[in-house]
Amino acid sequence: MATGWQAVDDYIAEKLLGADDALAAALANNAANGLPPIDVSAAQGKMLFLLAQMAGAKRILEVGTLGGYSTIWLARALPASGTLVTLELEPHHAAVARENLERAGVADKVDIRVGPAADSLAGIAADAPFDLVFIDADKQSNAHYVAEAIRLGRSGTTIIVDNVVREGGVLDADSGDERIEGTRALFARLSADPRLDATAIQTVGAKGWDGFVLARVR
Numbered sequence: 001m002a003t004g005w006q007a008v009d010d011y012i013a014e015k016l017l018g019a020d021d022a023l024a025a026a027l028a029n030n031a032a033n034g035l036p037p038i039d040v041s042a043a044q045g046k047m048l049f050l051l052a053q054m055a056g057a058k059r060i061l062e063v064g065t066l067g068g069y070s071t072i073w074l075a076r077a078l079p080a081s082g083t084l085v086t087l088e089l090e091p092h093h094a095a096v097a098r099e100n101l102e103r104a105g106v107a108d109k110v111d112i113r114v115g116p117a118a119d120s121l122a123g124i125a126a127d128a129p130f131d132l133v134f135i136d137a138d139k140q141s142n143a144h145y146v147a148e149a150i151r152l153g154r155s156g157t158t159i160i161v162d163n164v165v166r167e168g169g170v171l172d173a174d175s176g177d178e179r180i181e182g183t184r185a186l187f188a189r190l191s192a193d194p195r196l197d198a199t200a201i202q203t204v205g206a207k208g209w210d211g212f213v214l215a216r217v218r
């Protein structure tokens with residue numbers, strides 16, 4: 001039996017999220033295809049869904065698709081005419097995500113672009129402005145991705161950046177871990193950029209001790 005943070009996440013999922021065949025099938029398909037289990041948790045996925053609905057998002061941008069677990073949550077928050085562009089480096093991850101999005105019934109709203117996100121972002125202006133941007137890819141590029149989210153957003157755009165606490169590793173100024181260096185560069189950018197209001201929330205749960213940035217373009 002699960003204990004501690006995992007058990008509480010299970011309790012939250014049971015009480016507030018309910019059974020979800022498409023999401024369960026997506027995680028099973030990811031595992032069967034060798035994708036790492038680094039998707040957001042169910043509770044975090046529901047939070048993304050709620051944030052997108054609260055923002056009234058019609059155009060969503062995601063950086064880091066993996067198998068499309070978070071993509072499904074976000075796409076479900078869109079109105080019938082809404083669209084989601086998600087960027088993924090690995091063709092294999094994108095192929096698995098396509099299967100999962102089809103099974104979840106949201107594939108018609110989602111455009112997966114395969115390649116380095118920095119390259120995809122450079123050519124994405126026609127799909128902008130985005131109402132909500134979820135950043136969850138290579139952490140060393142987070143400061144750049146936030147700058148791109150601002151460029152491709154508008155006043156009021158919601159920006160969420162995942163995994164910014166890293167079990168407290170964010171405090172280590174001498175870390176040789178480029179993911180931590182990238183996270184610290186992200187915080188430096190956030191603290192210096194007058195175009196954003198931002199906070200960061202620490203989280204515990206099925207994914208351990210981590211956290212996310214929540215920001216709004218002024």
Ligand SMILES: C[S@@+](CC[C@H](N)C(=O)[O-])C[C@H]1O[C@@H](n2cnc3c(N)ncnc32)[C@H](O)[C@@H]1O
Pocket residue numbers: 038039040063064065066067068069070071087088089090093115116117118136137138
């Ligand atoms: C943490 S996973 C995404 C999880 C997903 N958002 C979810 O919660 O279900 C990060 C993904 O970013 C992809 N990635 C890594 N570097 C990238 C890059 N430079 N451009 C685009 N995607 C990248 C990885 O291949 C991986 O699939």
Ligand SMILES: [Mg+2]
Pocket residue numbers: 038039040136162163
């Ligand atoms: Mg993440």
